[in-house]
Amino acid sequence: VITPPSTDVAARARQRLNGLATPPGALGRLGELAVWLAATTGRVPPPELRDVRLVIFAGDHGVAAHGVSAYPPAITAAMVRTFLSGKAAVSALARAHGVRVRVLDLGVDDDLADVPAAVRRFKVRRGTRPIHIEDAMCSMDTRKALAAGSAVALDEIAGGAQLLISGDMGIGNTTAAAAMVAAGLGLPASEVTGRGTGIDDIAMARKTRVVEKALHRVGGRADDPVETLSALGSADLAAATGYLATAAEAGVPVLLDGLMSVACALTAERLAPGAANWFTAGHRSTEPAQAFALSKLGLEPILDLNMRLGEGSGAVAAVPVLRSAVTLLRDVALLSEITPG
């Protein structure tokens, strides 16, 4: 069980919040986020968020060859290169908001021999097997990926990260993530399956059947989070899960993104109960499985902008809202300082 953020620090932060030269409660969610950031960083007021880091876990998914996505699998490798060139949507958002981006190939079905070796350092495998037919990968690959994510989190924390974000890239990954959420919550395929990058009704029916078959195939093994990752997940999703669990264990706050990030957060909470106290939700995506998982984790998203891009983009867009929360607790006068007479 993960040690929760300090209730003592939270109480002191709330006391400061209540003393600000603003009507009680008038800061709404910004006040709550400020208290959470104080508790998770252990400081009142919380520190300025100068060092925020996004790690994008990339990997291919065997189901992508089975008509569940609007895009061909080759897009995964192309997008890894686009992240590295700084021309992806999340790259632009991260530059705009001062967030560092690290891209890691955990399971892209491409050698990516042209990209820096550091990007491939934690590569576990090329793609996964189609989850409606067989397990995505063996449990040794899952363990390797979990350990890789864990090592990455410790590495970023040692480098000075004050707040961590997990991002994703992988054609077919919403199929795997929806299946993971269904497995974790005991929900049917019809409720968790969403349109991902924007599939039509025919592909949607196919995707739902893939999730359904995968869940049926896996059966009671879904009760175990590691088995869930091996059977339904992927190296990239297992790594993100390890990263999130380790961030929580190390006592570093995490800002979650869309479906993949939240599916991994749910799995991290299953692996390490209490981890979710260290997480806050950056945005509400259009994927139904994300909403179910957020609700289970007790998290309310900061932004709700109908985004469904992945990459970590929704979380990065929410970073300035956290900075708003921080500055309120740091830089606003106390009512006692300004009241006349």
Added chain:
Amino acid sequence: VITPPSTDVAARARQRLNGLATPPGALGRLGELAVWLAATTGRVPPPELRDVRLVIFAGDHGVAAHGVSAYPPAITAAMVRTFLSGKAAVSALARAHGVRVRVLDLGVDDDLADVPAAVRRFKVRRGTRPIHIEDAMCSMDTRKALAAGSAVALDEIAGGAQLLISGDMGIGNTTAAAAMVAAGLGLPASEVTGRGTGIDDIAMARKTRVVEKALHRVGGRADDPVETLSALGSADLAAATGYLATAAEAGVPVLLDGLMSVACALTAERLAPGAANWFTAGHRSTEPAQAFALSKLGLEPILDLNMRLGEGSGAVAAVPVLRSAVTLLRDVALLSEITPG
């Protein structure tokens, strides 16, 4: 009638949006905001928002002496001084997000002799009369305040403002603004009245009766927006209305804040039909009148964080979301540039 933003520029912006290396529609509201910013600035892609300006219109309200607020009227002048010292909530948010703040005393019930003359340059009067008993001010004061707001908008635009925000300060101002919204939309007091800074049930009942009496007293005069401002508004609210109408007339985009800003936007739209095309809504406050007015204006707020602070704070917190929108249209690769093969 106000000239709308260019549909031609909007079409070109949408074309660029659809060509980005992201699935169609995946950017959600950020894509829509980028198109709106392109249309209102006349440029594809829209410019980086380096010069965003908030003007806070301050004034006292006669109803504040009648038990409608949780705070005494003296807080208005104290908060003007707090803005000037940079220690208010909105000051901190504005610094964090690079927004310039200008504070103007339009109708504070205090000489404010200690503050810079520039702050008092447009002062129309000290406070208003209680609107449930008599008109807030004479029509000459309303005209002066409208002209002042208009001059301020032109001044800020001449100074280089790319985006304008209106903020407010004035104990009792949610009573006046709720009455203005009720007058503009033909709604009863019971539907528009909210808890403002956080009043209890007794004050809430009193506030609702004040709004009810004011609406009954004014009757059919509420059909005219200028009469509405004289009867139910204030110098600060009339100035904000003039400021918003003139920004729209000058073709400069505006980011609205909470109830006061949106009540004035509704009044500006009544004075200058089409003005609302130049407005977008920064946040949803907890005030019911704000929700009714936004709905009438066809605006969906960017943020929904249960804030009810005023000052322009919710709009300033939304500025980084507009910057996210801008960078996506400016700095992301086109799909045609990155597709393999």
